[in-house]
Amino acid sequence: MASEAPVLEMRGVVAGYGRLTILRGIDFVAQRGRLTTFIGANGAGKSTVFKTVFGLVRPTGGEILFEGERIDGLSPRARMERGIVFVPQGRNLFPRMTVRQNLELGGVVLRDAALRARRMEATLERFPRLRERIEAQASTLSGGEQKQLEVGRALLLEPRLLLIDEPSIGLAPRIVADVFALLRDLTDHGVTVLMVEQNVRSALRASHLAVALEQGRVALEGPSDSVIEDPRVRAMFLGGHVAA
Ligand SMILES: Nc1ncnc2c1ncn2[C@@H]1O[C@H](COP(=O)(O)OP(=O)(O)O)[C@@H](O)[C@H]1O
Numbered sequence: 001m002a003s004e005a006p007v008l009e010m011r012g013v014v015a016g017y018g019r020l021t022i023l024r025g026i027d028f029v030a031q032r033g034r035l036t037t038f039i040g041a042n043g044a045g046k047s048t049v050f051k052t053v054f055g056l057v058r059p060t061g062g063e064i065l066f067e068g069e070r071i072d073g074l075s076p077r078a079r080m081e082r083g084i085v086f087v088p089q090g091r092n093l094f095p096r097m098t099v100r101q102n103l104e105l106g107g108v109v110l111r112d113a114a115l116r117a118r119r120m121e122a123t124l125e126r127f128p129r130l131r132e133r134i135e136a137q138a139s140t141l142s143g144g145e146q147k148q149l150e151v152g153r154a155l156l157l158e159p160r161l162l163l164i165d166e167p168s169i170g171l172a173p174r175i176v177a178d179v180f181a182l183l184r185d186l187t188d189h190g191v192t193v194l195m196v197e198q199n200v201r202s203a204l205r206a207s208h209l210a211v212a213l214e215q216g217r218v219a220l221e222g223p224s225d226s227v228i229e230d231p232r233v234r235a236m237f238l239g240g241h242v243a244a
């Protein structure tokens with residue numbers, strides 16, 4: 001039964017770039033309505049996992065199931081239509097276009113204009129600051145507002161699975177906490193959120209679950225508070241100790 005199947009399941013996924021194998025057999029089951037953070041050294045394959053789930057990288061081995069159905073042969077567009085949305089690392093906005101135009105681009109795959117309008121309204125309800133700046137050029141927004149715009153645009157598709165790669169990059173610490181809280185809040189509304197973060201300590205505090213990747217494999221996973229206590233994670237990411 002699709003409704004009882006995990007949102008996302010990766011079974012022995014092998015993937016890479018050309019002859020370069022990066023993911024060496026990823027096994028992972030996403031927990032529905034939870035925020036899961038992927039951590040790992042630079043080059044461990046975190047972004048490649050997300051690109052593979054979204055269909056930008058094709059696996060050479062293993063299976064990917066979304067709500068119980070194989071998706072690893074589908075295009076990114078087809079995956080988006082099923083409810084998977086990917087927010088890549090870095091700036092994903094059209095800087096010279098307005099907030100409204102950027103949001104509208106998020107809805108272009110929705111064929112129904114009335115539905116697009118309702119989703120736009122719901123997004124502006126959620127992000128009052130975006131409504132205030134609706135006719136402003138995206139490039140004039142603060143870093144935090146730009147990240148809200150990226151997330152708001154992704155939410156126009158009402159994703160069931162949101163993949164977000166390093167949302168905290170370039171943001172002030174106070175804003176980072178807001179972004180993590182926003183992602184956590186989405187999970188209270190039933191969205192399953194996977195995030196990659198280098199900002200390990202704050203990210204794990206905001207998350208339900210964590211996965212540590214090492215050389216293209218899952219090295220460790222579990223509730224964030226147990227992962228943050230793990231000696232290997234402490235040694236690698238947290239300077240050997242964890243503040244109370
Ligand atoms: N488009 C690409 N072409 C070739 N190699 C790539 C490409 N993207 C990433 N890689 C390589 O794949 C490895 C894993 O990258 P990535 O998944 O981005 O790691 P992470 O996000 O954990 O830092 C790195 O060695 C990186 O250089």
Ligand SMILES: [Mg+2]
Binds near residue numbers: 046048196
């Ligand atoms: Mg990366």
